Amino acid sequence: MKTLNIIGSGRVGRTCGGLWAKARVFEIQDVLTRSRASAGEAVKFIGAGCAVGRLDEMRPADVWMIATRDDAIVPSCAALAGSGKLVPDDIVFHVSGATPSSDLGAARECGALIASVHPIKTFTDAGQASRTFSGTFCSAEGDREALKVLKPAFEKIGAKVFGIAVELKRVYHAGGVFACNYLVALIEAALRAHEKAGIPRAASLEALEPMVRETVDAIFEKGPARALTGPISRGDVEAVRRQLAAVREWDRGMAELYRGLGLLAVALAETDARLDAARAAELRAALSAR
Numbered sequence: 427m428k429t430l431n432i433i434g435s436g437r438v439g440r441t442c443g444g445l446w447a448k449a450r451v452f453e454i455q456d457v458l459t460r461s462r463a464s465a466g467e468a469v470k471f472i473g474a475g476c477a478v479g480r481l482d483e484m485r486p487a488d489v490w491m492i493a494t495r496d497d498a499i500v501p502s503c504a505a506l507a508g509s510g511k512l513v514p515d516d517i518v519f520h521v522s523g524a525t526p527s528s529d530l531g532a533a534r535e536c537g538a539l540i541a542s543v544h545p546i547k548t549f550t551d552a553g554q555a556s557r558t559f560s561g562t563f564c565s566a567e568g569d570r571e572a573l574k575v576l577k578p579a580f581e582k583i584g585a586k587v588f589g590i591a592v593e594l595k596r597v598y599h600a601g602g603v604f605a606c607n608y609l610v611a612l613i614e615a616a617l618r619a620h621e622k623a624g625i626p627r628a629a630s631l632e633a634l635e636p637m638v639r640e641t642v643d644a645i646f647e648k649g650p651a652r653a654l655t656g657p658i659s660r661g662d663v664e665a666v667r668r669q670l671a672a673v674r675e676w677d678r679g680m681a682e683l684y685r686g687l688g689l690l691a692v693a694l695a696e697t698d699a700r701l702d703a704a705r706a707a708e709l710r711a712a713l714s715a716r
């Protein structure tokens with residue numbers, strides 16, 4: 427069994443470490459975080475490994491997982507490379523979607539193989555994430571020989587691994603930001619509009635919930651174009667024009683959001699042949715008015 431050292435063991439490090447230990451995929455060896463105390467908690471959660479307080483206490487390992495926050499990946503990798511612990515063909519990988527594996531260049535200069543495997547999942551806490559990890563899609567890119575080890579390691583804990591081009595990694599990750607983070611921001615925009623119209627947030631959330639859930643179900647059942655309803659999908663130009671004016675009067679930032687998303691909705695409705703080219707052009711003109 428290959429040995430694994432973990433640098434940064436919060437939600438993702440603990441979840442993967444614990445699942446690998448349980449499935450006997452890797453021998454979890456040393457775990458480093460910002461404090462020995464939190465490394466100790468991580469080891470307790472994982473159920474294997476030794477907590478260390480400093481990089482120089484870590485033993486050599488076949489595989490090194492860097493699961494720090496994104497902004498600590500490059501310095502952590504540089505420190506690892508500078509420690510002299512890496513030998514050729516060691517594998518160093520991170521789990522960030524926003525960062526390419528090439529950010530591990532310092533490890534490659536030591537002869538290590540580098541990669542990134544990014545789980546498309548929200549890890550709110552390690553306990554919950556461990557119970558629901560199986561079935562998670564993970565994008566993977568990096569050195570072929572590293573992926574030969576990492577792909578099966580993730581698959582053995584239930585992941586569905588697919589390849590991604592390293593140069594498109596940041597755009598790929600924006601997809602997750604739109605679908606997950608900005609969905610939350612969009613609901614916040616809806617709550618603020620309701621609040622402006624005198625509906626308290628709690629009542630608004632209650633009122634929106636069935637519609638939002640039905641819409642999400644429809645997206646996955648029928649696809650985005652068929653799930654689209656409302657004035658744009660009906661080609662109701664005047665309603666869109668008046669609504670944009672009302673939103674702009676209330677809040678110019680919200681009006682910009684309304685315009686940008688509206689233009690995307692027009693393109694979507696066109697793909698479903700619900701809007702002819704002339705009506706789509708009228709809608710675009712209405713949405714482009716500033």
Ligand SMILES: NC(=O)c1ccc[n+]([C@@H]2O[C@H](COP(=O)([O-])OP(=O)(O)OC[C@H]3O[C@@H](n4cnc5c(N)ncnc54)[C@H](OP(=O)(O)O)[C@@H]3O)[C@@H](O)[C@H]2O)c1
Pocket residue numbers: 433434435436437438439458459460461464465493494495496498502520521522523524544545546547548549550
């Ligand atoms: N959370 C998600 O939903 C999610 C999903 C997919 C991928 N990811 C990726 O997973 C990675 C980790 O995210 P996370 O959510 O697990 O973060 P997290 O819960 O905040 O944990 C980060 C861990 O890194 C440690 N750390 C920070 N700086 C360090 C340093 N310089 N040296 C050693 N350890 C350091 C922290 O130490 P302490 O314990 O001492 O604070 C903590 O253990 C990121 O690259 C993120 O993009 C996250």
